[in-house]
Amino acid sequence: MKLKFNNGKFVILQVSDAQDLQFVRHTMIRMLNKAYDTVNPDLVVFTGDNILGNHLRDARFGSRKVVHTKQGELERMKTAINHIIAPVEKRGIPFAMLYGNHDDMNWITKDEQADIYRSYTMCRGLDNPDKTVDCDTYNMPVYSSDGEKIVYNIWMMDTAWKDKEEDKCYTGVKKEAVDWYKRTSDELKKQNDGKVVPSLMFQHIPLPECMDLMEECKKTDDGALRFFRDGEEERYVRLDKKKADGFLGEPIMGYDIDNGQFEAVKEKGDVQAIVLGHEHVNNYIGVTQGVKIIQSSAASFRCYGDRLRGVRVFVLDENDLSDVNTYFLTYNELCGKNLFTELAYIWDADGEGKKKAALIAGAGVATAAVTAAAVSCAKKKKGERQ
Numbered sequence: 382m383k384l385k386f387n388n389g390k391f392v393i394l395q396v397s398d399a400q401d402l403q404f405v406r407h408t409m410i411r412m413l414n415k416a417y418d419t420v421n422p423d424l425v426v427f428t429g430d431n432i433l434g435n436h437l438r439d440a441r442f443g444s445r446k447v448v449h450t451k452q453g454e455l456e457r458m459k460t461a462i463n464h465i466i467a468p469v470e471k472r473g474i475p476f477a478m479l480y481g482n483h484d485d486m487n488w489i490t491k492d493e494q495a496d497i498y499r500s501y502t503m504c505r506g507l508d509n510p511d512k513t514v515d516c517d518t519y520n521m522p523v524y525s526s527d528g529e530k531i532v533y534n535i536w537m538m539d540t541a542w543k544d545k546e547e548d549k550c551y552t553g554v555k556k557e558a559v560d561w562y563k564r565t566s567d568e569l570k571k572q573n574d575g576k577v578v579p580s581l582m583f584q585h586i587p588l589p590e591c592m593d594l595m596e597e598c599k600k601t602d603d604g605a606l607r608f609f610r611d612g613e614e615e616r617y618v619r620l621d622k623k624k625a626d627g628f629l630g631e632p633i634m635g636y637d638i639d640n641g642q643f644e645a646v647k648e649k650g651d652v653q654a655i656v657l658g659h660e661h662v663n664n665y666i667g668v669t670q671g672v673k674i675i676q677s678s679a680a681s682f683r684c685y686g687d688r689l690r691g692v693r694v695f696v697l698d699e700n701d702l703s704d705v706n707t708y709f710l711t712y713n714e715l716c717g718k719n720l721f722t723e724l725a726y727i728w729d730a731d732g733e734g735k736k737k738a739a740l741i742a743g744a745g746v747a748t749a750a751v752t753a754a755a756v757s758c759a760k761k762k763k764g765e766r767q
């Protein structure tokens with residue numbers, strides 16, 4: 382079934398880094414359910430690290446391996462994927478996905494994993510007939526409200542894969558995928574009477590040019606972050622406010638390979654923004670060399686993160702597709718801020734360990750006090766009767 386505008390609007394909801402296991406943190410699922418009901422999107426895109434693929438064999442606590450067969454791992458993978466897909470499937474919302482570095486780190490091939498997503502009726506994309514690229518590199522045309530013509534396009538680009546024989550992970554869009562993008566962009570333009578089809582390009586890991594959005598600074602400057610890469614001297618960076626708006630909780634780390642992707646995007650001129658995940662505590666919109674970069678923070682509670690946990694929304698207007706209209710919704714904006722939502726956040730979110738320990742200790746003390754009071758009361762009553 383093709384994607385199309387609905388009364389002139391097309392709303393995309395991006396969920397990035399939902400990474401969790403078969404034992405899911407329910408606060409994230411509650412947040413996602415709230416997002417779907419609040420935003421009512423036409424498409425949900427899962428932009429990588431959809432599951433914690435490298436921990437599927439682990440025991441519930443710790444990293445001890447308790448699954449020793451590919452079949453066992455596959456079953457756990459299906460359960461983990463179902464936690465994030467069932468809410469959209471149940472609501473009848475079309476969804477699409479691409480992989481992150483965590484998804485592929487296991488015995489299951491990318492195609493086998495894609496088959497799990499494809500088994501849901503609302504799955505879109507994952508259908509590229511061009512076999513020079515990975516299965517999660519594809520595009521999804523979006524048709525006009527009357528269904529007559531393609532007016533928008535969505536690129537999904539793989540940036541992470543594992544060589545399972547060598548046990549080594551690679552990051553970056555492959556050269557073959559860049560070539561495919563160029564060919565397909567030309568084809569779409571041809572079909573559109575020679576005019577470029579405006580589009581969004583989703584990928585998990587930032588490309589090298591995203592690092593242009595940082596500036597060197599002093600350790601004591603506002604927003605300074607320690608930047609360190611093997612072989613390089615320690616230095617300090619922060620978001621360059623002349624080029625970007627938003628928040629940087631960690632330095633931007635683009636992958637190293639030079640695949641010509643950025644130059645291709647500039648040359649084709651059809652991508653209104655490259656939209657990223659992977660960096661859990663970064664959330665900004667910037668422009669470098671005329672290309673817009675949009676970074677979304679993570680959704681997962683089972684990973685490093687902060688109060689930027691949430692989802693990003695894109696609202697496309699069929700009558701004015703000249704620019705991207707986007708905003709981010711955090712956990713508190715979606716779920717509210719009250720005693721229950723705060724306790725749920727502290728209970729489930731990694732990084733809240735001290736508060737969680739204090740809660741448990743507080744609950745222990747309260748339980749002991751109530752028990753002591755009840756025992757004392759019971760003894761007193763017994764005494765009264767005697």
Ligand SMILES: [Fe+2]
Pocket residue numbers: 398429430481482483585658659660
């Ligand atoms: Fe990632």
